[in-house]
Amino acid sequence: MFPKEDLKTYLKAHVLVFFVHNIFKYSLHQVIWPLAAGINTMSKNLKPIHLDYSGAGYSPSALVKRSIYSASKQADCYPYEGYDMLHEKIAEYCKTESRNIYATNGGDEAIELLVTIFGRKMLVPIPTYNEYEYIGKSRNSEIRYKNCLRDDNSYSLNYTKADLKWATLVWICNPNNPTGSIIPRRDILWVLDNTDAIVAVDEAYYEFAGNSVVDLIKKYKNLVVLRTFSKGFGLAGLRLGYMVSDSSRISSLKAAAQEFNVNRIARAAGIAALSSLGYYKKRIASMKRLRDEFEQFALGLGIYAFKSNGGFAFLKFKSIAELEKIYVGLKNKGIFVFKASDSEFTGLKGPYMRIAIGNRGDLSVLKKELKSLMQKQKLSDGKLR
Numbered sequence: 102m103f104p105k106e107d108l109k110t111y112l113k114a115h116v117l118v119f120f121v122h123n124i125f126k127y128s129l130h131q132v133i134w135p136l137a138a139g140i141n142t143m144s145k146n147l148k149p150i151h152l153d154y155s156g157a158g159y160s161p162s163a164l165v166k167r168s169i170y171s172a173s174k175q176a177d178c179y180p181y182e183g184y185d186m187l188h189e190k191i192a193e194y195c196k197t198e199s200r201n202i203y204a205t206n207g208g209d210e211a212i213e214l215l216v217t218i219f220g221r222k223m224l225v226p227i228p229t230y231n232e233y234e235y236i237g238k239s240r241n242s243e244i245r246y247k248n249c250l251r252d253d254n255s256y257s258l259n260y261t262k263a264d265l266k267w268a269t270l271v272w273i274c275n276p277n278n279p280t281g282s283i284i285p286r287r288d289i290l291w292v293l294d295n296t297d298a299i300v301a302v303d304e305a306y307y308e309f310a311g312n313s314v315v316d317l318i319k320k321y322k323n324l325v326v327l328r329t330f331s332k333g334f335g336l337a338g339l340r341l342g343y344m345v346s347d348s349s350r351i352s353s354l355k356a357a358a359q360e361f362n363v364n365r366i367a368r369a370a371g372i373a374a375l376s377s378l379g380y381y382k383k384r385i386a387s388m389k390r391l392r393d394e395f396e397q398f399a400l401g402l403g404i405y406a407f408k409s410n411g412g413f414a415f416l417k418f419k420s421i422a423e424l425e426k427i428y429v430g431l432k433n434k435g436i437f438v439f440k441a442s443d444s445e446f447t448g449l450k451g452p453y454m455r456i457a458i459g460n461r462g463d464l465s466v467l468k469k470e471l472k473s474l475m476q477k478q479k480l481s482d483g484k485l486r
């Protein structure tokens with residue numbers, strides 16, 4: 102039928118096709134798919150949990166979501182109108198007048214303005230939030246760091262009358278980030294009574310702590326309180342903050358800022374958030390319960406937990422070596438937290454860790470891993486003895 106040579110070529114070609122086909126089939130089923138599935142499950146299991154930057158762990162209220170959507174329809178227009186509405190709403194929330202309010206592009210813009218205008222000589226309590234120092238350095242501020250964290254784990258202001266005379270800008274973070282400590286009102290009053298410098302009280306975590314000195318702006322013209330919608334209201338991604346102060350101080354700060362510093366969407370979200378206080382109060386209350394439960398859990402594992410008044414927990418391990426083991430162990434499981442040496446904080450040295458509370462699900466994954474890492478740590482401690 103076939104000439105002999107043709108038959109050979111025909112058979113060779115078929116055998117080749119058979120082999121290539123089956124090798125491909127085999128590798129597809131035995132190698133490529135399992136590998137892809139493995140990578141897929143691995144990436145699912147390793148979905149990172151971010152408890153470093155403190156997100157709220159809950160979504161915006163329905164009204165906030167709707168307002169964001171409708172403001173987005175005017176995204177093509179400069180936000181020249183509408184600041185007054187936001188200022189009025191914030192003033193109502195702070196029980197003051199709108200001429201005492203200035204909304205900013207996040208609390209960080211408020212810090213930037215204060216440092217740029219008044220920060221020639223700054224007093225910075227340590228450890229604290231790093232932005233005062235960070236902006237200060239870029240503006241060539243002279244900075245005096247005053248240690249406020251004591252060996253007994255208490256945190257209180259440590260400014261002397263001489264410091265207060267020297268400074269042009271005095272920082273107080275209340276509650277303090279990262280220790281979560283409350284600065285008593287009498288200590289803030291003592292500072293205000295002993296300085297002509299601008300006293301900036303950072304109340305970023307006000308919604309968690311409930312302590313405020315906003316009412317003192319009438320008496321003390323040098324007091325500026327700053328706040329943010331990033332924490333209790335969970336709008337960090339939109340960048341909205343504000344300052345509360347004497348009206349002439351507000352005018353001078355406003356004059357130094359960009360004309361359109363707060364965008365339409367952030368403004369609409371801020372107004373809506375302040376009209377959804379009931380929703381946020383519930384969320385904040387449950388986050389505080391999670392935080393308190395977590396602190397008890399950490400104490401039970403033999404880790405010292407500070408009594409935090411912010412949206413985070415602050416832990417102290419027995420040693421830097423222990424901190425590092427736990428930090429790396431968590432990181433290897435895709436759980437990210439802050440440790441003392443991170444640039445988020447000024448003047449924090451030692452075996453400290455800050456954990457944002459986030460939501461119940463993320464926190465329970467963290468608790469499980471923390472427990473197992475601490476058990477391993479105890480076993481290896483035992484072996485060393």
Ligand code: PMP
Pocket residue numbers: 206207208209210230274278303305306328329330331337340341342
């Ligand atoms: N102050 C403190 C103490 C903070 O922790 C933060 C945010 N990490 C801010 C101010 C600034 O907040 P934002 O710029 O997100 O409004």
